[in-house]
Amino acid sequence: MSADAHPLWRLTASEASARLQAGLITSEALARSCLARVADRDPALKAWAYLDADHVIRAARELDKQPRRGPLHGLPVAVKDMIDTADMPTCHNSPQFEGHRPSLDAAAVMALRAAGALVFGKTETTEFAAAGRNAPTGNPHDPSRTSGGSSAGSAAAVADSHVPLALGTQTGGSLIRPASFCGAYALKPSWSTVCREGAKIYSVTLDTIGWYARSVADLDLLADLYGLPGTPAPVPTVKGLRFAVCRSPEWDWTEPESREALAEAAGRLAAAGAEVVDLDLPERFDGLTPAHKRILYGEGRTAFLPLALRFGDALHDDFRNRAENREGFTPEELVAAYDLAALCRIEFDALARGFDGVLTPSAPGEAVPDRHPGNPVMNQIWTLLHVPVINLPGFKGPNGLPVGVSLTGPRLTDRRLLAVAVAVAPLLLPQTDVP
Amino acid sequence: MSADAHPLWRLTASEASARLQAGLITSEALARSCLARVADRDPALKAWAYLDADHVIRAARELDKQPRRGPLHGLPVAVKDMIDTADMPTCHNSPQFEGHRPSLDAAAVMALRAAGALVFGKTETTEFAAAGRNAPTGNPHDPSRTSGGSSAGSAAAVADSHVPLALGTQTGGSLIRPASFCGAYALKPSWSTVCREGAKIYSVTLDTIGWYARSVADLDLLADLYGLPGTPAPVPTVKGLRFAVCRSPEWDWTEPESREALAEAAGRLAAAGAEVVDLDLPERFDGLTPAHKRILYGEGRTAFLPLALRFGDALHDDFRNRAENREGFTPEELVAAYDLAALCRIEFDALARGFDGVLTPSAPGEAVPDRHPGNPVMNQIWTLLHVPVINLPGFKGPNGLPVGVSLTGPRLTDRRLLAVAVAVAPLLLPQTDVP
Numbered sequence: 001m002s003a004d005a006h007p008l009w010r011l012t013a014s015e016a017s018a019r020l021q022a023g024l025i026t027s028e029a030l031a032r033s034c035l036a037r038v039a040d041r042d043p044a045l046k047a048w049a050y051l052d053a054d055h056v057i058r059a060a061r062e063l064d065k066q067p068r069r070g071p072l073h074g075l076p077v078a079v080k081d082m083i084d085t086a087d088m089p090t091c092h093n094s095p096q097f098e099g100h101r102p103s104l105d106a107a108a109v110m111a112l113r114a115a116g117a118l119v120f121g122k123t124e125t126t127e128f129a130a131a132g133r134n135a136p137t138g139n140p141h142d143p144s145r146t147s148g149g150s151s152a153g154s155a156a157a158v159a160d161s162h163v164p165l166a167l168g169t170q171t172g173g174s175l176i177r178p179a180s181f182c183g184a185y186a187l188k189p190s191w192s193t194v195c196r197e198g199a200k201i202y203s204v205t206l207d208t209i210g211w212y213a214r215s216v217a218d219l220d221l222l223a224d225l226y227g228l229p230g231t232p233a234p235v236p237t238v239k240g241l242r243f244a245v246c247r248s249p250e251w252d253w254t255e256p257e258s259r260e261a262l263a264e265a266a267g268r269l270a271a272a273g274a275e276v277v278d279l280d281l282p283e284r285f286d287g288l289t290p291a292h293k294r295i296l297y298g299e300g301r302t303a304f305l306p307l308a309l310r311f312g313d314a315l316h317d318d319f320r321n322r323a324e325n326r327e328g329f330t331p332e333e334l335v336a337a338y339d340l341a342a343l344c345r346i347e348f349d350a351l352a353r354g355f356d357g358v359l360t361p362s363a364p365g366e367a368v369p370d371r372h373p374g375n376p377v378m379n380q381i382w383t384l385l386h387v388p389v390i391n392l393p394g395f396k397g398p399n400g401l402p403v404g405v406s407l408t409g410p411r412l413t414d415r416r417l418l419a420v421a422v423a424v425a426p427l428l429l430p431q432t433d434v435p
Numbered sequence: 436m437s438a439d440a441h442p443l444w445r446l447t448a449s450e451a452s453a454r455l456q457a458g459l460i461t462s463e464a465l466a467r468s469c470l471a472r473v474a475d476r477d478p479a480l481k482a483w484a485y486l487d488a489d490h491v492i493r494a495a496r497e498l499d500k501q502p503r504r505g506p507l508h509g510l511p512v513a514v515k516d517m518i519d520t521a522d523m524p525t526c527h528n529s530p531q532f533e534g535h536r537p538s539l540d541a542a543a544v545m546a547l548r549a550a551g552a553l554v555f556g557k558t559e560t561t562e563f564a565a566a567g568r569n570a571p572t573g574n575p576h577d578p579s580r581t582s583g584g585s586s587a588g589s590a591a592a593v594a595d596s597h598v599p600l601a602l603g604t605q606t607g608g609s610l611i612r613p614a615s616f617c618g619a620y621a622l623k624p625s626w627s628t629v630c631r632e633g634a635k636i637y638s639v640t641l642d643t644i645g646w647y648a649r650s651v652a653d654l655d656l657l658a659d660l661y662g663l664p665g666t667p668a669p670v671p672t673v674k675g676l677r678f679a680v681c682r683s684p685e686w687d688w689t690e691p692e693s694r695e696a697l698a699e700a701a702g703r704l705a706a707a708g709a710e711v712v713d714l715d716l717p718e719r720f721d722g723l724t725p726a727h728k729r730i731l732y733g734e735g736r737t738a739f740l741p742l743a744l745r746f747g748d749a750l751h752d753d754f755r756n757r758a759e760n761r762e763g764f765t766p767e768e769l770v771a772a773y774d775l776a777a778l779c780r781i782e783f784d785a786l787a788r789g790f791d792g793v794l795t796p797s798a799p800g801e802a803v804p805d806r807h808p809g810n811p812v813m814n815q816i817w818t819l820l821h822v823p824v825i826n827l828p829g830f831k832g833p834n835g836l837p838v839g840v841s842l843t844g845p846r847l848t849d850r851r852l853l854a855v856a857v858a859v860a861p862l863l864l865p866q867t868d869v870p
Contacts, residue, residue: 100538100539101538102538102539103535103536103537103538104535104537107636107738107741107742108741110741110742110744110745111740111741111744111745113745114741114744114745115744192639192640192733192734192737193737194737195636195737195738195740195741196636196639197635197636197738197741200632201542201630201631201632204627204631204639205627226740227736227740229766229769230766298627299627301662302627302628302629302630303542303630303632305546305630305661305662306542306543306545306546306549306630306632307542307545309545309546309549309550310545310546310548310549331664331665331846331847331848332847334664334847335784335845335846335847338777338780338846339777339780339781342773342774342777342778342780342781343777345773345774345777346774346777349770410770411766411770411773412766412767412769412770413766
């Protein structure tokens with residue numbers, strides 16, 4: 001625990017990067033400060049599935065000796081424990097993978113290491129980032145509540161300032177909802193723009209690797225690394241920009257705090273000189289949440305069948321449920337779901353191209369009690385539409401927990417959306433206060 | 436080399452399975468016979484990237500001791516060397532992965548082992564099943580010619596009767612074209628029906644695991660294992676069935692032998708009492724081959740960027756080309772390609788539902804000289820449409836090499852298409868003669 005009023009663990013990735021680049025701090029010093037923060041906080045929070053302090057310090061020292069490879073050099077990055085790492089176990093929160101050691105880094109981790117990032121440790125996840133066992137992670141703002149799922153540990157570790165950056169994944173709402181619950185920034189990139197090799201598969205149509213940070217500029221650091229699409233030209237102000245407020249077909253699921261957050265965000269944008277209009281999605285979009293479930297279960301059958309054949313009854317029943325298609329979805333229903341999604345993608349892109357960003361809720365409300373991952377219903381539509389989504393924190397619910405809003409736009413416009421988010425984020429008064 | 440007139444290596448998977456099940460042969464005896472065939476033929480053919488005879492015999496003995504787990508128990512299956520195996524190297528024909536040992540079986544291999552299959556060895560592939568280095572494999576019917584790519588070794592090993600079954604993958608034409616070149620049966624299942632975890636990624640939209648065999652019944656054995664969709668009700672005769680002959684928008688690429696094979700197949704079906712009509716695809720389908728390339732290169736950028744960051748100039752230029760997007764495809768072009776494909780999927784399914792099967796060429800013509808994998812232009816459209824495709828051998832080109840035809844149908848009707856293929860295959864006089 002650091003008594004320092006300005007401990008290094010408080011730095012965002014961009015702030016730490018600037019200091020590392022200027023030679024003002026070392027990666028080792030930064031790592032030690034982050035480790036002290038973890039030692040102080042994680043016994044209650046339980047964000048980490050694997051963290052070897054000695055290994056981290058050795059790796060940081062090694063990076064300090066090397067010529068700097070760019071802005072990520074020496075920066076701690078957490079990795080969700082269903083993304084392979086060659087130097088640490090990858091256990092998927094599954095009894096069947098206890099102590100499992102991959103022989104190779106996942107592609108996303110390989111890119112991080114090539115850029116000199118300090119792969120810090122593995123963060124807790126819902127089993128296989130899908131179902132089964134919940135993550136044990138608490139919410140940094142109230143340990144009796146969830147940090148969300150499935151990227152529970154990554155969201156909590158970043159929001160609680162253990163590390164400035166963390167990789168997660170989203171198949172339903174596994175990046176954006178925990179970001180909203182914990183008060184972190186998160187990017188779910190457009191589908192297929194970040195290589196998912198070495199991350200556990202649930203649904204090929206839906207699985208997306210993304211990340212958490214404590215500022216939009218930090219999200220952008222990894223967008224550079226992975227070469228996300230779109231035009232990153234700076235957007236200095238929201239004045240003159242055009243935003244849509246989309247209550248989404250799942251609006252009935254929202255609690256008052258999410259409704260108020262969305263209204264407040266819209267109001268602040270308008271007050272700052274942006275044009276803000278309502279966007280009602282066409283009726284066919286009502287079918288997207290059921291379509292998401294059919295694809296999730298249909299492709300989940302494909303993904304979990306080999307594990308069910310291999311492990312039999314030892315495998316959590318949730319996965320045998322998928323493997324056996326107990327819901328009884330037909331191939332025709334799966335094809336209809338694919339095609340509805342494809343038509344809605346075309347239609348949403350056309351609608352969204354009329355705006356600089358589309359605002360929509362990130363979660364039904366603030367974090368729920370216990371360790372249940374929460375309801376992904378506000379996120380599934382956007383995952384299925386393959387669009388980029390950014391969670392912007394800034395609001396609070398009735399129990400004082402964070403509530404975020406989502407900013408989205410057409411497919412493969414990720415860099416433009418991040419540039420817009422740079423201008424939007426400060427208006428939402430983000431919760432930068434760390435407990 | 437066996438002097439036996441009825442060596443076990445000649446058996447199809449179904450024939451061998453019946454004998455194993457009846458206790459007439461052991462897996463060890465079958466494996467030894469296959470190994471003898473390999474020893475005789477592979478010095479010239481070069482189908483195998485890795486094959487450890489002692490390991491195979493030990494594993495076969497072990498399987499012989501166990502209670503039978505089903506029809507695949509004890510059957511040799513080859514695995515393309517870009518699909519992970521925990522007990523053998525997986526090298527992707529890449530200098531960067533020389534000697535690489537995965538810590539886990541790919542999902543498709545895990546399912547095979549759970550069913551008691553004998554994972555025999557690893558077969559040669561085009562580098563990363565994508566580009567770069569060609570496989571060294573020759574054609575069983577003429578070693579001076581290619582067996583096709585990228586599943587070069589799997590197609591050759593099955594066609595040349597080294598093993599009765601082999602896994603491969605298709606992203607462009609990597610299963611069906613080698614099957615046509617070598618005279619093997621092959622199934623490219625509907626997209627997303629076989630878990631691709633642990634197989635190298637090139638394009639998430641296109642990559643599909645499939646397999647080779649020497650009969651349609653053998654293809655069906657693995658369709659059972661992987662739980663492919665559709666109705667497997669037997670189709671005893673083609674009489675009264677309705678087939679379409681689709682010359683495909685890429686017809687201009689075909690050589691006379693592929694045109695004649697298609698016409699001859701149509702004629703034999705009609706002679707056997709089937710209704711056969713021409714199917715011209717709507718004009719928008721002309722855009723599918725260019726759309727395939729955009730998706731291949733766009734998602735190839737995603738897939739190869741981490742390797743390019745990690746290995747730099749040591750990586751084959753083909754992959755750095757993808758990582759750097761040297762073709763300059765824009766995000767807008769990629770989105771347009773996704774959307775065209777989605778609309779054509781809907782339209783093709785609607786057209787194909789009017790038939791029991793759609794016949795189309797499997798390759799431009801017979802196998803080309805040298806080790807170039809050949810042109811995938813007759814296959815890319817169908818891969819992008821996500822439909823099941825079966826190669827049915829039976830014809831010959833001007834140099835006496837095999838020429839096959841493709842049978843396809845709507846998405847997720849794989850089992851029905853296999854059932855139809857059972858009735859169609861004998862009419863095409865398959866080349867069961869082994870050199």
